[in-house]
Amino acid sequence: MSIISDFNDDEKGMVLEGLTLNVKQIQDDLLKEILTLNSGTEYxxxxxHGSSAKEIFxxxxxxxxxxxxKPFFDRVANGDSSDIISALPLTNFFMSSGTSGGANKLLPSNNKFLDGYAFINDLLVHVISKHVEGVDKGKGMVFHLTGHETRTPGGLPIEPGTSWYLKSDYFKNRPSNWFYSYTxxxxxxxxxxxxxxxHCxxxxxxxxRDEVVRISSTYASGMVRVIKVLEDSxxxxxxxIRSGHLSEWITDSGCRNAVSMVLGGQPRPKLSDEIENICSQKSWEGIMKRLWPKTKYIEAIVTGSMVQYIPTLEHYCSDLPLVSTTYASSESIIGINIYPLCEPEDISYTLMPNISYFEFIPVEGDIVDVVDLADVKLGSSYKLLVTNLWGLYRMRIGDIVKVTGFHNKAPQFRxxxxxxxxxxIDTDRTNEEYLFKALNRAKLVLKSSDLRLVDFTSYADVSSSAPGHYVIYWEVNVINEDMKNLEFDQKTFLECCSVMEDSFDDEYRYCRSNEFVGPLEIRVVNDGTFDSLMNLSISKGTSVTQYKTPTCITSEKGLQVLEKNVVARFFSTLSASHFA
Incomplete structure (x- = not known):
């Protein structure tokens, strides 16, 4: 993999063109490298049996x-030699975010992942510079966080890719360009x-504030959390800012010393008045652009489970573009968005062929016909497999993607x-697509009542009722700042219940009509409940930068956090005959 941090913009553009023009050859060469290097591993x-031939693979x-x-990964985590699965020494493990079910995965990694991470960052310098004028004239307010590091029984660090990168020589010796200039x-x-x-x-x-040209957090959920902290503090x-001194409760010595250098002990009453005047206004719509007037865009992943946060970000960020630059997982860096200013619903990622070897199982049809990256078809949907240089081989990572186009010969995926x-509950199988569709319809009902959905998760409850039913946990707040308290308007929430389950697929309707599944329930929880859910996950090893609220929760302790905070319950009033 080329080191391109010292390349100029034109040279980086040539690298991108080369990657996307030679997809098949680059993928075949990478697979050969992986199999030749790791042919002696136990796995x-x-x-x-020692072969590195693609056809045998x-x-x-x-x-x-x-x-x-998992048994192979556990052996390495417990102290066995890396060469069980990788010829290159495994240096750490990633704890996945467990987006869908709240169940984390422990995945091995090594410096090849770091190489890919740094490569993609350097490539993004070219992509964003090409599309965002003036982005090189200021700094980024980038909410990078590392969090606590834990270790496996064998002593290897457990941390997310972002944290590992921030601690690496790549970051310490990063180029001195706009992309790496932070407030x-x-x-x-x-x-x-x-x-x-x-806070810092x-x-x-x-x-x-007058130097900020971009505002960035890894995920949309993280950006929403930042805005909530801003609202509260x-x-x-x-x-x-007025006094020129940091609050005493900030006890982290590194933070105190660093912020003290920025503040310089210099009182700034005029700046404090400007910010106070903006923040004390009744409506916070467009607050980010008003506080940071030179900002060009908001950067955060807004695809997948993050789509639910788009309306909230659009409210606070007004007309600022929401830029989702990278498609990545704990298994691999996967692709980049080469059209960063597109609308969120149009985001597709161009897969990079030099980081991992990718295969695809078509979603349509009963025959398992696995195809290579260079052979996917426009308009088709696939299940993604990853093979890489850090111990994963033909692993289903659980993502479903659709081919939306090509850049040169490189497929682009949504x-x-x-x-x-x-x-x-029964034969019903409700996936993220239908859940988000239902959620978006219910949000319109909430909005008409001056309410906003802060966060949600779901649960298939088969113990409290017969038949079982879907439970949707909601944290809700008011849009209109003049409203002092959240009022549980029964009509609004009952309509939300009905709208949601009326959005599900034919199999759900069949199960409801035959009373194999009971009416959907919305349980409203206290303000701050989902922060408590996040803190629980962080206490178990998930990184704060990587945390995403699980779309569906299976953790018993997580359910306990939710249940003790339930303040209202509403059931759909739709009858079984409605679904017939």
Whole structure:
């Protein structure tokens, strides 16, 4: 993999063109490299017996899920040699976010992942510069966070890719260009306390508000969390700016020293007044552009389970473009969005052929006909497989993607959702696509009543009722700032219940009509409940930068957090005959 950090913009453009013109050759060469290097591993020896031939790989090596290969990963995590699965030393493990079911996966990695991470970042410098004028004239308010590092029983670090990158030489020795120019010193990014880090990030960004040209968080959910912190603490932030001194409760020495350098002990009453005047206005619609007037775009992943946060971001960010740059998972860096200013619903990712070897199982049809990256068809949907240089071989990562076009010979994919059904009581199988469709219709009902959905998760309840039924946990707040308290208007929430389940597929309707599934229930929870759910996940090892609210929750402790915060319950009033 080429190191392109020192390349000029034209040279990076040539790299992108070369990658997308030679997809088949690059993928075949990469597979050959992977199989030749790792042919002696215990795992590949079991199937390939030392062969590195593509045809033997296709014929003999099984397609697997995480459950199939978890015993091999566990052995390495517990102290066995890396060469069980990888000829290159495994240096750490990633804890996946467990987006769909709240169940985390522990996945091995090594420096090849870091190489890919740095490569993609450097390529994005070219892509964004090409589409966003003036982005090189200021700084990024980038909410990088590392969080606490844990270790496997064998002593290997467990951390997300972002954290690992921030601690690496790639980041320490990063190029001095606009992409790596931040309002926050590195010490804040390397802190481990979420509350302290976000306060310090915001404080540095506000002090330098006239220099901010982009605002970035890994996920849309993280950006929404940043805005919530700003809502809760803007008065304290203004006080810090007015006095030139940081609040005493910030005890992280790295953060204190770094922020003190930014503040310089210099009182800024005029700046404090400007920010206070903006934040004290009744409506916070478009607040991000008003606070940071030179901002060109908001960067955060808004595809997949993050689509639910788009309306909230659009409210606070007004006409600022929402830019989703990268398609990545704990298994691999996968692709980039080469048209970053497109509308969220039009986002597709161009897969990069030099990082992992990709295969695709067509969603349509009963015959398992696995195809290569160069052979996918326009308009077809596929289940994604990953083979890489850090110990994954033909692994189903659970993503379903659709081919929307090509850049040169490189396919572009839209992320459709996760492979497994999220909710199931009987023969019904409700996936993310239908759940988000139902949720978006219910949001319109909420909006008409001046209410906004803050966050949600779902659960297939088969124990509290017979037959079982879908439970949707909602945290809701008011849109109109004049409304002091959330009022549980029964008519509104009952309509939301009915609208949601009326959006599900034919199999759900069949089950409801025959009373194999009971009426859908919405359980409204206290303000801050989903923050508590996040804190529970972080306490178990998930990184704050990687955390995403599970679309469907299976964790018993997570359910306990939700249940103890339920303040209202509403059931759909639609009869079984309605679905016939």
């Amino acid at each position: 590949l020896q079991n199937f390939l 296709k014929k003999k090596l099984p397609i697997v899920t995480y459950k199939d290969v 926050s010193p590195d010490e804040i990014m390397l802190g481990s306390d979420l509350k302290q880090n976000l 990030h915001l404080l540095c960004g506000l002090v330098q 803007w008065k304290e932030l203004c006080s810090n 992320f459709l959702g996760r492979e497994n059904a999220l909710l199931s």
